[in-house]
Amino acid sequence: MVPCHTIFKPLESKFVFSIKLCLDGSIYRYKVQLVVLGNKQKYHLDYNETFAL
Structure with a gap:
């Protein structure tokens, strides 16, 4: 797991x-x-990135 930035x-x-x-x-x-x-996703925030387990 990667720590989440405080603003996200x-x-x-x-x-x-x-x-x-x-x-x-x-x-x-x-x-x-x-x-x-x-x-719950914010508009224009990480739309192009894919995250998987």
Whole structure:
């Protein structure tokens, strides 16, 4: 992890959980994704940079 500059506020994130099912209705797989809440992003601030884990 990299320390965040004091004038910037990190974007919030959340986990999205979903369950994949087979045709017969049984559970095939559990799926989890970490997504960033982009609606909190400031206009023209780091729009061209990509951050990933």
